[in-house]
Amino acid sequence: MRDNGDDRRLTTDDRLRQTADGGRITADGGRITAREWKVVGASVAGTSHLRAELPCQDAHLISYEEGGGLLVAVADGAGSAPRSGEGAHRAVARSLAALKVATQQPPQDESGWREAMAFAFAEAREALVNLAQSEGEPLPAFSTTLTCVAAVDGWLAVGQIGDGAVVFQEEDGTLHTAVQPHRGEYANETRFVTSPGALDFVEVRALAQEVRALAVTTDGLLKLALLMPDYVPHPPFFDPLLKWVAQMESAAVGEEELSAFLASERVSARTSDDKTLVLATRRLPPAGDGLT
Amino acid sequence: MEHTLLEQTEFVENPEPRCPVVLLLDTSGSMKGEPINELNAGLQEFDRALKADSLAALRVEVAIVTFGGGVRAMNVGGSAAFDAEQPFVTADSFHPPTLDASGDTPMGEAARQGLALLRKRKETYKQNGVEYYRPWFFLLSDGQPTDAGWEGAASQVREEEARKGVMVFAVGVEQADMGKLAQFSGQREPLKLKGLAFQELFNWLSKSLTSVSHSNPGDLAPLPPVGWAAVDTSH
DSSP states (O other), rough: OOSSSSSSOHHHHHHHHHHHSOOOEETTTTEEEEEEEEEEEEEEOOHHHHHHHHHOOOOEEEEETTEEEEEEEEEBOOOTTTTTHHHHHHHHHHHHHHHHHHHOOOSSSSHHHHHHHHHHHHHHHHHHHHHHHHTTTGGGGGGGOEEEEETTEEEEEEEEEEEEEEEETTTOOOEEEEEEEEEOSTTTTOOOTTTTGGGOEEEEEEEEOOOEEEEEGGGGGGHHETTTOOOOOOOOHHHHHHHHHHOOHHHHHHHHHHHHHHHHHHHHHHHOEEEEEEEEOOOOOOOSSSSS | HHHHHHHHHHHHHOOOBBBEEEEEESSGGTTTHHHHHHHHHHHHHHHHHHHHHHHHHHHHEEEEEEESSSSOOOOOOOOOOOOOTTTOEEGOOOOOOOOOOOSOOOOOHHHHHHHHHHHHHHHHHHHHTBOOOOOOOEEEEEEEETTTTTHHHHHHHHHHHHHOOOOEEEEEOOTHHHHHOOOOOOSSSEEEBSOHHHHHHHHHHHHHHHHHHTOTTOOEEEEEEESSOOOOOOO
């Protein structure tokens, strides 16, 4: 379910207000630094979790601030770990708080973004270590994957431990997977923020490019949305969703509709896992504003 | 409007992840009569219970290797075309065989072949980009190995198990030599079947495989309680 931690500074309504005036361009030294985003996200319990009376152990958090770009974190708590849902919530809250700090002065090169992502994941792991200590639990009780995305200042940066997926759409409409989901040898294995030495395995990709749209998801939707084994985005899955979010009238209604879609029979027939989807699309600038 | 677009989403048809299991079944002369009949009934139950779960039916892949007077990979796909090197079929096209009992107990050779089949199957999955679960190696006997060199085969199985390459389950029937069966696993004691409760055993096996084949990354696939084992009175 949606994270209600202190770090969620923006409510759905705030985000809506920010996007309501549409297509405004902020310029910095004559260069476009940010266009408006429309963004919505939902996390929904899978049927296997409902059967086992487990809560939804996925979490997501979105931060969208004027001029600050878009930050997204999603996490998937391990079904086998008793308190992994808490781990997922803590991981998205702390990593996003760290990314906000790291992007106050947005990195301007790839190594800067690698550092920013390394910082976010180190903070997330630290938060889980502290949580485990204060709760008197072993660290693996809070096992969770973590995927962080920053679309800031002409950069797209992604960090990941585990098997989430980030798909981005270029200006020409083509879709790409930003980082490969990590799987172990077996279909029910992945890596967690809490795994030994996990910080050595943060997959990072930083691209100096504006993207038109983004989709961030946990593994529950992988098999429906990406063509195995190379995790190629499936346009008939993503195109309608990205069109939908572009037309979405309000984030509140959008969230309801997206949750209903994720919980629908059609989706549940194909995946029994928890599923999270965050969709973001830029409003294109109005025609005739002099931009080329 | 929005709803229409959400309903327009189309899903990828990815292959189902597979969970291979090789059943190594003792069909030596001592299994003649009621034991082999009950084993055959157990295989019928295995078939029924696996097919009862639509996902398991697509994901669990079964091969049977018998050892009784010789070692033989069985044709369990019900079709004339059969490749003894690739004897796996998904549960939905599994045809339980009717086994006969005769001869000695070449358990070591059967174990070696079973392991080779699982390794080869994994290679095939990899080449085809199919995800898979850890394979199951299920060994059932009412006696003891009669082939020279079975200890070497047992240690190969233990090594593969230690590398997390395979899950090993050994089950002893009636007069089985439990000490020798124990040498096929370093992680799990062999269990003694209660009487000839093959149907309970295979019902449990199908439920266990169903549980594994439903598991998602990070899940523990809990195995159902074992109701078919005799109480161990050896201690």
